[in-house]
Amino acid sequence: MVNRVVTGAHYGLRDWLVQRVTALVMAIYALAIVAQLLLQPAFGYDTWSELFSGNLMRTFSLLFLLSLFYHAWIGVRDIVMDYVKPASIRLVIHVLVILALILYAIWSVQILWGM
Amino acid sequence: MKFRIYRYNPDVDAAPYMQDFELNLESGDAMLLDALMMLRKQDDSLGFRKSCREGVCGSDAMNINGRNGLACITSLSSLKQPIEIRPLPGLPVIRDLIVDMTQFFKQYHSIKPYLVNNDPPPETERLQSPKQRLALDGLYECILCGCCTTACPSFWWNPDKFVGPAGLLQAYRFIADTRDQDTAARLDNLEDPYRLFRCHTIMNCADVCPKELNPTEAIGKIKDMMVKRAV
Numbered sequence: 641m642v643n644r645v646v647t648g649a650h651y652g653l654r655d656w657l658v659q660r661v662t663a664l665v666m667a668i669y670a671l672a673i674v675a676q677l678l679l680q681p682a683f684g685y686d687t688w689s690e691l692f693s694g695n696l697m698r699t700f701s702l703l704f705l706l707s708l709f710y711h712a713w714i715g716v717r718d719i720v721m722d723y724v725k726p727a728s729i730r731l732v733i734h735v736l737v738i739l740a741l742i743l744y745a746i747w748s749v750q751i752l753w754g755m
Numbered sequence: 756m757k758f759r760i761y762r763y764n765p766d767v768d769a770a771p772y773m774q775d776f777e778l779n780l781e782s783g784d785a786m787l788l789d790a791l792m793m794l795r796k797q798d799d800s801l802g803f804r805k806s807c808r809e810g811v812c813g814s815d816a817m818n819i820n821g822r823n824g825l826a827c828i829t830s831l832s833s834l835k836q837p838i839e840i841r842p843l844p845g846l847p848v849i850r851d852l853i854v855d856m857t858q859f860f861k862q863y864h865s866i867k868p869y870l871v872n873n874d875p876p877p878e879t880e881r882l883q884s885p886k887q888r889l890a891l892d893g894l895y896e897c898i899l900c901g902c903c904t905t906a907c908p909s910f911w912w913n914p915d916k917f918v919g920p921a922g923l924l925q926a927y928r929f930i931a932d933t934r935d936q937d938t939a940a941r942l943d944n945l946e947d948p949y950r951l952f953r954c955h956t957i958m959n960c961a962d963v964c965p966k967e968l969n970p971t972e973a974i975g976k977i978k979d980m981m982v983k984r985a986v
Contacts, residue, residue, distance in 0.1 A: 645915050645916055646916075647916050647947050647949050647950050648944075648947055648950075649947055649948055649949075650943070650946050650947060651946070651947075651948060652946060652947055652948040652951065652952035653946055653952075653978070653981045653982065653985055654985075655948070655952070656952055656978065657982060718955070721913075721948065721949070721953075722909070722912040722913065722953070723912065
């Protein structure tokens with residue numbers, strides 16, 4: 641049993657809320673895109689590239705992806721907090737995950753706007 | 756009637772093992788605790804806690820066929836044989852079915868489980884309206900048996916940091932009490948990624964509670980209050 645416990649970081653509420661809001665954004669986007677695809681008369685590369693040619697679609701897709709990355713950060717951090725006990729290793733994993741997610745965000749912009 | 760019971764005496768045994776027992780007993784109305792007491796007559800080294808034997812004291816919480824519960828209010832006829840009995844998971848075993856609950860009570864004490872009111876005490880008592888009193892139903896009935904907290908994976912991984920469902924239910928019991936004046940400090944005390952936010956709404960706690968309380972709901976209400984004061 642541990643006698644001296646290091647807790648009291650005084651955060652957590654924002655992440656908990658963000659997790660819920662980003663989940664909502666992803667759910668709405670997923671439903672919208674499924675509806676969009678079902679409404680298309682034919683399926684193919686043309687429909688797909690046509691769908692993503694508009695700036696509106698690209699913007700909402702980026703919003704979805706950013707929500708996904710933020711959501712993933714909170715989820716992965718939760719797993720690491722549960723299972724990785726040494727604080728130093730936890731910190732290294734946290735930094736690596738954040739860097740990876742920032743890279744993914746930049747990559748998403750490049751893909752969506754065809755840069 | 757067949758039983759398989761977890762045995763471990765750290766002074767004698769190198770490792771825990773499961774021991775088979777047989778009892779000549781028709782289940783009828785008997786409870787599991789009755790059977791355990793008969794088994795102890797067969798083997799007086801069998802260790803378990805009990806006191807009131809009617810679901811009020813919370814001493815005889817154990818893992819019964821994979822599910823936490825109180826032996827004294829678990830009917831034998833409801834159990835599949837062989838009845839497998841283990842100590843509460845996630846706590847150090849002292850002997851057989853007896854676990855060390857120090858960590859559990861440390862978490863319970865950390866939420867200040869008492870009324871904080873700095874007004875001078877009145878002549879008789881601090882009154883509540885029936886409606887205010889009603890807000891405590893489903894909270895004050897907790898007997899601290901530990902079934903919920905030791906069924907919670909978040910407590911298994913972080914028993915030193917996560918308050919656990921029993922402690923959080925009691926935390927909300929005092930937050931919800933209109934006679935308590937410490938709400939802000941109580942919320943501050945819980946606003947922590949480990950102490951409160953390790954709860955991922957798994958709901959094992961509400962599933963196993965022998966008093967049919969719902970710690971998950973209480974935890975949700977604490978989070979609601981935090982959101983309300985933050986936005």
